[in-house]
Amino acid sequence: MQLKISDKADKINPSLTLAIDSKLKQMISEGIKVYGFGAGEPDFDTPEYIRKAAIEAINTGFTRYTAAQGTLDLRKAICSKLERENRIKYNPNEIVVSSGAKHSLSNAFAAILIPGDEVVVPVPYWVSYTEIIKLNGGTPVLVNTKAENGFKMTKEELEGAITDKTKAVLLNTPNNPTGSVYGREDLRALAETALKNNIYIVSDEIYERLTYDNTEHISIASFSEDIRNITILINGMSKAYAMTGWRLGYAASNERVIKAMSSIQSHAVSHPCSITQYASTAALNGPQDEVKTMALEFEKRRDYMYQKINSIRYLNCQKPQGAFYVYVNISELMNRELSGVKINSSIDLALVLLEKANVAVIPGAAFGTDSYIRLSYATSMDTIVKGLDILEDFLDKNLKK
Secondary structure (H helix, E strand, O other): OOOOOOHHHHOOOOOOOHHHHHHHHHHHHOOOOOEEOOOOOOOOOOOHHHHHHHHHHHHOOOOOOOOOOOOHHHHHHHHHHHHHHHOOOOOHHHEEEEOOHHHHHHHHHHHHOOOOOEEEEEEOOOOHHHHHHHHOOOEEEEEEOOHHHOOOOOHHHHHHHOOOOEEEEEEEOOOOOOOOOOOHHHHHHHHHHHHHOOOEEEEEOOOOOOEOOOOOOOOHHHOOHHHHHHEEEEEEOOOOOOOHHHOOEEEEOOHHHHHHHHHHHHHHOOOOOHHHHHHHHHHHHOOOHHHHHHHHHHHHHHHHHHHHHHHOOOOEEOOOOEOOEEEEEOHHHOOOEEOOEEOOOHHHHHHHHHHHHOEEOEEHHHHOOOOEEEEEOOOOHHHHHHHHHHHHHHHHHHEOO
């Protein structure tokens, strides 16, 4: 007799990209050259001064348990960063450090959700949002945004989604997968709506240091003390400092929420790696030149990719203002035959491109919008130029007219 697994685990949707990931790994293992546009992490090394700090932590014995909430030095560094860069004042008791921003999100929803609570999520959304909400007893309420509005949820759209069961709204700016960045007035209208309806704002700002064309990142908690107190600000080290594998995220909110998140974390993982915390303190307190250099390189790649994609017949995209993704509209390819395969979905297209053109993309179905694919420019310019040339040539030669 097979033992049952939990209802909670049973409700989690399998990754829509598993088939693509499996095929990609197989091709690479066979020595096949694949032009990959799927990466969700910077292709830069962690800055040297941060790596040296980690080595120093090991050599000086900073390898023991820390407080569940994170080291005081790191929480102080986060407070300084938030005041300096985001114009928000927090004290160290209003910060909790976790094993990645994804972990911070999970802790946040574990702390605030009661089974049956609803969380408003704009579409397109990062793949893990809906599953994290469900794992913590909540119900995601999806709000379709409009491309003509830059995929940004409006005040009216938020108001239309709020019910007596709504506990929170989840925002992500700069956005994965679209690269959209909410402006000051966009955010202010959403913040005032959340405040009026007495719901939390969970604000995922992990891509905040990667904005382009002098676009300003605004932290929604900066508008007022009242809005700050209903906001759970989520951030981390992965994207800005090329520290994806180090796993360090953090949350900032009122002390009641942070205390609950810390308590939950203490019984789950105790605390993030002590060495990572030591290195992250150095990252926040140290020089920021390499962050700016990385952002400038991403901007160059974005400019090329944006222009090239919009020159390819059947494809078009908006110019992203942040993150490192281009969200490509594939509507003109839908229900057509490409290399002998009927394209009925973004997954169909992604599989054909991988298997027959050796180009790896992420299907928009993973983000809630099936008429799009996501391409990352967190890869070399050589890969971008050659990969897009191959994509264009493949469409020209293999799309049934």
